[in-house]
Amino acid sequence: MTPRLSNQMEKFYKFPDPPELAVQLRTYSVQRWPTMNHEWRKNKLASILRMKARRLASYWYAEESLSPRVDELEAILALLKLPEEVIERENLNELQALKERVARLEALLAQAGALDLGEQVDGGS
Structure with missing residues (x-):
């Protein structure tokens, strides 16, 4: 093995094996989004x-044909090492945004009911 090739291979030693990385990805996504399905989590x-x-699915399933890229591996590991506080804060932000969307929808439905447009809304769909 040439020294140049050896140096290129050394940068991959700090990364987990593909099956271990796949387990870490799935575990992270289940903890981060417990109510979603795997397809949604992968997306x-x-x-x-x-x-x-499709590229992420290769990591997710630890496909043998996967040719890992250093920048992708670094991004995945950085995501997996996010502190729990950051994840909790992001989850709370997403929950708050969802509550706001639901409130806007409820207000629109209430407004439609107040204008007696309920029959038109029902009939139009």
């Missing part, structure tokens, strides 16, 4: 990590 992780869904 959300792909969005956060700025990967295509």
Whole structure:
């Protein structure tokens, strides 16, 4: 093995094996989004990590054909090492945004009922 090739391989030693990384990804996503299904979690992780869904699936399932990229591995490990406080804060922010959307929908429905448009809304769908 040439010294140059050896140096290139050394940078991968600090990363977990693909099966271990897959377990870490799934564990993180279940803890982060406990009420969602795996398909949604994979899509959300792909969005956060700025990967295509198919590329993330290769990491998720630890596919043998996966050719890991250093920048992707670093991004995944950085995400997995987020402190619990950050994750909790992000979850609370997402919950608050959801509550606000529900409140807006309820206000729109109440307004439609007050204007006696309920029959038109029901008939239009």
